[in-house]
Amino acid sequence: MKLFFSSVFSGSDWLDNVLMEIDENGMIKSLISNSEKSEADKIFSGTCVPGMPNLHSHAFQRAMAGLTEIAGSGQTNFWTWQKVMYQFLSKLSPEDVEAIASQLYMEMLRGGFTSVAEFHYLHNDINGNYFKNPTEMSDQIFAAANISGIGLTHLPVLYAYGGFDCIKPEDGQKRFLNTIDQFQLLLETLKNKYRNNNLTKIGVALHSLRAVSPEMITDAAALAPEGPIHIHIAEQIKEVEQCMAWSGQRPVEWLLNNADVNERWSLIHATHMNEAETRTFAYTGAIAGLCPTTEANLGDGLFPLEGFFNQKGRIGVGSDSNTSVDLTEELRLLEYGQRLNQQRRNIGANGEGTSTGENLFNKSLLGGAQALSQLVGILEPGYRADFILLDDNHPTLFSRKENFILDAWIFSCGRDAISDVFVGGNHLVKNGRHIRQESIEKRYRSTIKFLLN
Ligand SMILES: [Zn+2]
Known part of the structure; x- marks a missing residue:
């Protein structure tokens, strides 16, 4: 053609x-x-x-659009939002997930995203039991990608604990949980089923340092000797404080000291970093997975974009909670957050005389393609x-x-x-x-x- x-x-x-x-x-x-x-x-x-690779999505959350913007009696924040999300999961069937993801992926296409990394942690049935078919929920994501036509990097997520120091998960987390053996079974079944498709790729993800043990990070990386590895990290100040209490180190600092973070990795959010973390992270060649509309919606904070760019750090963008599904909104808010914070303009540009939009677009294309490990973005x-x-x-x-x-x-x-x-x-x-x-x-x-x- x-x-x-x-x-x-x-x-x-x-x-x-x-x-x-x-x-x-x-x-x-x-x-x-x-x-x-x-x-x-x-x-x-x-x-x-x-077309832009969308490096971070939780498809089912699209169906919660508009349902979490009501003020509570106390302070509403990320953690109260998370409670609403857990409640929403008490009804969601595999067929529902396929319908929601198909709608979402179609909207992504209309919003300029032509491929997506689905950070998939909804594995179990409504009672928290494993499905007989280990890939039951993942299959819905592949089906939705197929119906919509979007390119897919599927990232089954290892999620085992309720918080730092391997604390017991709460009831709302029961649909996410896997042992490392069950996770291995899921990965192997997926790889056998979906091996030969030029629009799809399989990687792995660790939910966060809150949800896995240090050994599990090593084990999960060993189960996937190639392909992308993604993790949520340093999204909230409370997470930084809990990580300090657990390890004496900040989340990004801990990860960089304890895992072989390289170009296969994407650190999703990495909002709260000090200068040393920003510099060391940039040197690894890993991607900072920025999700500006979700980070704004959840009140997470602002990524240190200028410092990261100064160290030649690589970024990509994602729609994460899918509160909005428009590539331009992510790039616009990424830049505007920095401007509001620093009271200056064109912070995402690449020096005098260069276009802010073009530089942010271009960097996100390259970083997104690397994060999804697909031959796209150029x-x-x-x-x-x-x-x-x-x-x-x-x-x-x-x-x-x-x-x-x-x-x-x-x-x-x-x-x-x-x-x-x-x-x-x-x-x-x-x-x-x-x-x-x-x-x-x-x-x-x-x-x-x-x-x-
Ligand atoms: Zn996320």
């Missing part, structure tokens, strides 16, 4: 009149600028940019044909060129400027609508009706 675009941002260069050839596996075969339209099977007039031969089209005729983007289009899209517009989305060469969103939107939404509505009544 040959597609023609009047303008392409490859991830490093701006190209005009581009002919993109996509092979039968959905990979880019060639990308040639200054080409003729007549050679193409299909012609697009908008600006083509790489439009070049050998990479998967994951890209989105921005509507040049949209009033907010109109008459803008190159990085001004990215800045207008990210800061002033958002997802309604996305007209078309391709993943692995499949044309999934056409003129703003997903090709299976009607059936996915219908099923989602009936699921929500059941869950909320």
